[in-house]
Amino acid sequence: MTVVGRAGRSASNGPASQQDMRRQNLAVVLGAVAAHSPLSRADVAGRVGLTRAAVSSLVDELIGRGAVTEAAATASGRPGRPGRALALSGQGPAGLGLEIGVGHLGACVVDLRGEPRVWRREERANAGRPAGEVLAEVAALAAAAEAEAAALGLRVDGRILAVPGVVPNEPGGLVERAPNLGWRGVRLADHWPDADTVPEPENEANLGALADYWNAGQPAETFVHVSAGTGVGAALVIDGRLFRGARGFAGELGHLPVHPDGPGCACGARGCLEQYAGEAAVLREAGLAQYGPGDAVALLAERALAGHPPTLAALERAGSALGLALTSAVDLIDPDGLVLGGAYADLADWLLPAVRAELAARVTLRPWAPEALRPSALGRRGPLLGAALTTVRRIMADPTLLPAG
Amino acid sequence: MTVVGRAGRSASNGPASQQDMRRQNLAVVLGAVAAHSPLSRADVAGRVGLTRAAVSSLVDELIGRGAVTEAAATASGRPGRPGRALALSGQGPAGLGLEIGVGHLGACVVDLRGEPRVWRREERANAGRPAGEVLAEVAALAAAAEAEAAALGLRVDGRILAVPGVVPNEPGGLVERAPNLGWRGVRLADHWPDADTVPEPENEANLGALADYWNAGQPAETFVHVSAGTGVGAALVIDGRLFRGARGFAGELGHLPVHPDGPGCACGARGCLEQYAGEAAVLREAGLAQYGPGDAVALLAERALAGHPPTLAALERAGSALGLALTSAVDLIDPDGLVLGGAYADLADWLLPAVRAELAARVTLRPWAPEALRPSALGRRGPLLGAALTTVRRIMADPTLLPAG
């Protein structure tokens, strides 16, 4: 059973039905249980503004669908009949996340509580190999992860594949291009061995941003998540939802003109951020160009840690340019926070000072706290976790996606 | 009777009630009538996906609330009983827009169809005068406009005041500051003669952007509306709704760093867009600084039209800088369109070429059509129209705001 469709549609058009009402109330109750468990039915009723009778009916349905479990009665110590504690189920519904990186494959299963229960990672050089070959290996990894999850009593309800490439907004399972893998126009269904378990692709940076958001305790509802792989990109989360722009190209931070008359860029313009903060540019500036694009991040971190002056200078130059670009982002979007993810997370120690300095000097007319800029807490695990959590969040937003008991 | 509260809340939290369902379906039906009138009940049912019976009930309520009127039966020429044509009412519900500019006051009343029915404008030097004095005059103008509207059978259901200043996100009728008027922390209710007709303030640039959006035939759902007064700002409309940012500071285009090492700016940074495309900067560069900030736009347009070389050079310089800043905006937000409003609308002839050239040279990795950049169609009338239309749009989004018949 697969959870289909993008959840959370606001659907400002289209009529409302009683099913929609039920759907929303199921989600509201489930959300209350998730946020404040353990909680009794009466607690939920008082908190969300429904009556106990309605909550009873809703909870019964959620239990039937396997989303909520009822714990034993808890002796509260207060007078009155004790409520029966409700909590998110640690069994049954689950989300499978998959990941194809340049140098590895990953799979992970999370339960409804957001807890990772299965975690697999295999080092593998994927650049340049045929897509079908790589996808067959991912499918095998996925099957193994699902089997392991099944042994834990989990049933995978949705599958998302994180890829380092462009995934168009529309459904269809298409990876438009993934330069680092050498993919172009790959449709997952064409290469997946089992038609019932074809995952839905999504850009890894977007998933990393969402994972960071979902993982953070207090929610920064609107933030910019910068991440660097070979290119430099940003995921924009606005009001808690990923913003893709009119055509899906939002967050193209790498080609912001930071020094309009600077060095020429492959895109045809001059002085793009990538010419200062892109992987190739930093390596070149650090005098490490000959090492090629292996694990550039580890190399840079090692040199920086050793105090290698050209590397430190290159990272400071990158940080300044990044600060300039982020100044534009802050001026335009006014986010709650800025997160450095991807490769930047591992280099944050050397980048942050210059980024902070640039922001402090240039963002002066509005409240801006230096703490609003922070490295991603999840680092490299973000995309895979985000892929798995996507299904969980969809279920939380619409529990009727789960099969009825 | 006053329409209160910001319409269009998505309310992803909170339970759904049957009233909510009714509210949404009323809005859906009203929206169909607005978009495709004349329309029969059966047409509406077929179009929105409700049954004829439900639509009948909803239309009856809309007629009772004065939002919809039933025209005489139209002989269609096709077999079957002819439907009775429904259309938005041109009487009854209406929105009042008010405007305080540096050099004028304005008032306007639009009916539910969006048609301006009353339009008043008075030249008046408002800079530096006590807020109470100005507001008293606006209130008088508003009362006159409402009286004229009443004579046309219109009842004002909401009042919005466009001001050239910062209006915080929260309700409360506060104008935080309006530098060009010399206002600081003005609460409208404190100065308004009649407590029942206190308008809600809103930033004029925001209203101009929304008016342009609502006025445009085919909707660009996500766009950036740039406007210049004394400063340079942008209103961001995302998915059809104004985006204010986490703290209400989104769209601060004027201080994007376009030439990071450029001239110092009052904000403390260097090379901000305002130093190239702000009113003062353009006047200075054109050698017209001594004329002061009178009607700078008219002066510049006159000189440019006369072929005055320094003016043309200054405008080209401004256009280039604006193009740089908009490159960042396009890279980050991926909008459907860019609109030049406010003073830029009147100078578009001389600004557009440079802006276009910069965008064409720098936005290369994504689809970008030069036509996506256009001057505002409404020009200076935008803010006032937007203020009046705000109430109409709120009613369209929630017809239960209207008193029941």
Place this chain on the structure above:
DNA sequence: GGTGTTTGCAATGGCTCTTAACAAACTAGT
């Protein structure tokens, strides 16, 4: 053990949409 309190559930009612049936109003064909 009795009293008071809180919980969860069942019965009833109200609101809203859907389904089904029907009268009204028109065209087309004879």
Place this chain on the structure above:
DNA sequence: ACTAGTTTGTTAAGAGCCATTGCAAACACC
């Protein structure tokens, strides 16, 4: 002119969902 066919709008019955009300169950406190 008259009948048949089609479409519209309304009405009545039915279903789904939540609110209200009442009540038995389960606990603390005296």
